[in-house]
Amino acid sequence: MPYEAPTQPMHALQVEPDATPTSLMRAAPTTFFDDIAGLRGVAVLLVVLFHSHVPYLTGGFVGVDVFFVISGFLITGLLVREYERHERISLRGFFARRARRIIPPxxxxxxxxxxxxxxxMPLLKVFKQALDLLAAAAQVANWHFIQQNADYLAGAIDGSLATHFWSLAIEAQLYFIWPFLVIGAGALATRTRLRERLSVRWSVGIAVLVVSVASLVWAVVLTPTDPATAYMATYTRAWQFGVGGLVAICLPMLARFGALRAGGPVALVLGWAGLAGIVVAAFIVNAHTPYPGTAALLPTAGAALVIASGCAVGSGSVFVGRLLATPPLKFLGRVSYAWYLWHWPAIVLYEAVVGSSSWPVLLAVSAGSLVLATISTLLFEEPLLHNRELKRNDSASISLGLTGVVAALAVTMTAGVITVQVASRDTVANASLTYQSVFGTDSGEQSGPVTPNPFQAFDDRPQPFECLIPVGDTAPRENCVFGPANGIPVVLFGDSHADQWAESIRNIGADHGWRIHQFTKAACPAQHLRPQPRIPDPYVKPDCQEWREETLKRIAEVGPRIIFVSSLSTYVPDRVVSEAAWTHTMIQLRNTGAKLVYIADTPYPGFQVADCISGSMDDWTKCEFGFDDYPRIEPIIDPVSRDEYQDVAKLSVNDLLCKGNSCFAAHNKILFYRDDSHLTATAARVLEPALRAQLDKQRFDYNAG
Structure with a gap:
């Protein structure tokens, strides 16, 4: 993470004695910023160890929280001191330093x-990486991932080369906002009637405190309901930046406190307690901890205490600053920005080549990236940072930053365009795909173009898209009822694995006069799964629980004659829990008096099939997977529970999608999966005759009279 190194030692920052509050600041040791560098070293080490999956360090991501506090401390201190000296801030100079320091590396x-x-990487993966890196180059990576509802702690973006840019984007956005906050607060203290009662430092402190409290409250409220936004939004992380800023604003008081007889021992204890808080958080916080929420208070307060301790007493032999100022930690702090930038792409690219690796291997890869980071720091980052002409000429620094942004944008956009152009050459006519052409021939083609094209697969979903209620919502965005008003009432109920059959059910219904009511919600199973301890998955969230209860009531009101139900089979690997969940739901569905039809869950790849196929056009078998690679619990079709569900019609296409335990990613020109779990709409349409044939074989009453 970037920070602005001081241009002079701390003792030189002391203000000449006068009537201002800053005259209370005593000289601090010149080693103070060595402490800050060492703290940065600790922070980056925690992040790298976490990304390397080192055992027990489940909360190493709190290193980012420490970075936010450090940046807030340094930036706020620089801005306040400049405003106190000149009653203004040179925005041109401020942004020039940021541009020179942050953007080129x-x-x-x-x-x-x-x-x-x-x-x-395979072609489609390159395209996705280009989109992610494009957002990183534009300093909006955090909002890009939020738009995708990507949960960082759940590993939703672990395969992205730009994952770690979310925090850099937040800092860049705060660097743009913070000077105006200081200028506005400073103006109140110097250009209004408040100047007689309010100093610049106090005015800025109040403004930062208000912003920080509002941000913290927002983070705490949002964390349980929208963890992805809470984790990566600028407004839910600004409070950590503000905490560092408050320490900087209180610098004169901290210095005066350190000079008191009791100040030194208290600062000593608080400093070590702060470091202990950071380390403890790194071990006790994990992916199941609602974060940031209140859990982020521990590492944030810890970082603030360490910095405050250094402000008060410096780096005496028994103080925490002494440890942080040791050469190894100072060195890590020096290269921390570069190491933070380089280590994650090194891990992702390594795993793209060799697959998932053990933590010792990933740690070795991260260590190798430290060598690259050192070279980058010494030969690229620091020469630009200390270049005399760039330091003298703000316009040149800003131009350098803009050039870096434009270059990164241009390269990533070019890569995206080229991949699309290459991929567009590989496609086949959708109309040529039928049940007979795909499953009625023994040719078994295993290479060549597929439909949908891997680049089109993600959007090859049942329409209207709005009938699948997204995570976090409880109501559809349109009326999802299809068929004649006086038609036979039929219900489709379940999660996105039910939604993938929506068009097929509607086509069948069109031949039998059905009035179909669709009730489907993403990541919300039909079975009544309740919240599990330390499980953060969407299916346990209040919106899912509320939707299911309300939907079961609405189904009863519809009075359906037929209910189609389907759901992902891998939510919970525990048979007892799953059976109880299905029993709860099936009782309510049976109470409607409708004929129940269960569509067996389709095979679960667990990886992005379209990505894989885009790099395996010469051999689709490279993307095949095992049917039992993931534990599947489906009591309705399980032989153990079969007697309890004799009244339920069962449909399954899995024997067409798999041969034995080996399941196809593509077959005879068709791409079966659009992502890591769902069938393409094209595949569902091609498989529709199989559903009809199975219903006919069971002598299904399409009127369910």
């Missing part, structure tokens, strides 16, 4: 990363 990593992706 990040742009270099972005360019190298997309080149690495082009060399080592």
């Amino acid at each position: 990040a742009a270099l990593v972005i360019v190298v990363s997309i080149i690495g992706a082009a060399i080592f």
Whole structure:
């Protein structure tokens, strides 16, 4: 993470004695910023160890929280001191320093990363990486991932080369906002009637405190309901930046406190307690901890205490600053920005080539990236940072930053365009695909173009898209009822694995006069799964529980004659829990008096099939997977529970999608999966005759009279 190194030692920052509050600041040791560098070293080490999956360090991501506090401390301190001296802030100079310090190293990593992706990743994956890195280059990676509802702690974006740019984007956005906050608060203290009662420092402190409290409250409220946004939104992380800023604002008081007889021992205890808080958080916080929420208070307060301790007493032999100022930690702090930038692409590209690896291997890869980070720091980052002409000429620094942004944007956009152009050459006519052409021939083609094209697969979903209620919502965005008003009432109920059959059910219903009511919600199973301890998955969230209860009431009101139900079979690997959940739901569905039809869950790949196929056009078998690779619990079709569900009609296409335990990703020109779990709409349409044939074989009463 970037920070602005001081241009002079701390003792030189002391203000000459006068009537202002800053005259209370005593000289601090010149080693103070060595403490800050060491703290940055601790922070980056925690993040790297976490990303390397080192055992027990489940909360190493709290290193990012420490970075936010450090940045807030340094940036706020610089801005306040400048405003106190000149009653103004040079925005041109401020942004020039940011541009020179932050953008060139990040742009270099972005360019190298997309080149690495082009060399080592399949075509569709390169395109996705280009989109992610494009957002990183534009300093909006956090909002890009939020838009995807990507839960960082759940590993939703672990395969992205730009994952770690979410925090850099937040800092860049705060760097743009913070000077105006200081200027506005400073103006109140110097250009209004408040100047007689309010100093610049106190005015800025109040403004930062208000912003920080509002941000913290927002984070705590949002964490349980929208963890992805709470974790990566600028407004839910600003409070950590503000905590560092408050320490900087209180610098004169901290210095005065350290001079008191009791100040030193208290600062000593608080400093070590702060470091202990950071380390403890790194071990006790994990992916199941609602975060940031209140859990982020521990590492944030810990970082603030360490910095405050250094402000008060410096780096005496028994103080925490002494440890942080040791050469190894100072060195890590020096290269921390570069190491943070380089280590994650190194891990992702390595795993793209060799697959998932053990933590010792990933740790070795991260260590190798430290060598690269050191070279980058010494030969690229620091020469630009300390270049005399760039330091003298703000316009040149800003131009350098803009050039870095433009270069990163241009390279990533070019990579995206090229991949699309290459992929567009590989497609086959959708109309040529039928049940007979795909499953009625023994040719078994295993290479060549497929439909949908891997680049089109993600959007090859049942329409209207709005009938699948997204995670976090409880109501559809349109009326999802299809068929004649006086038709036979039929219900389709379940999660996205039910939704993938929506068009097929509607086509069958069109031949029998059905009035179909669709009730489907993403990541919300039909079975009544209740919240599990330490399980953060969407299916346990209040919106899912509320939707299911309300939907079962609405189904009863519809009075259906037929109910089609389907659901993902891998939510819970515990048979007892799953059976109880299905029993609860099936009792309520049976109470409607409707004929129940269960569509067996389709095979679960567990990886992005379209990505794989885009790099395996010469041999689709490279993307095959095992039917039992993931524990599947389906009591309705399980032989153990079969007697309890004799009244339920069962449909399954799995014998067509798999041969034995080996399941196809593509077959006879058709791509079966659009992502890591769902069938393409094209595949569902092709499989529709199989559903009809099974209903006919069971002498199904389409009127259910």
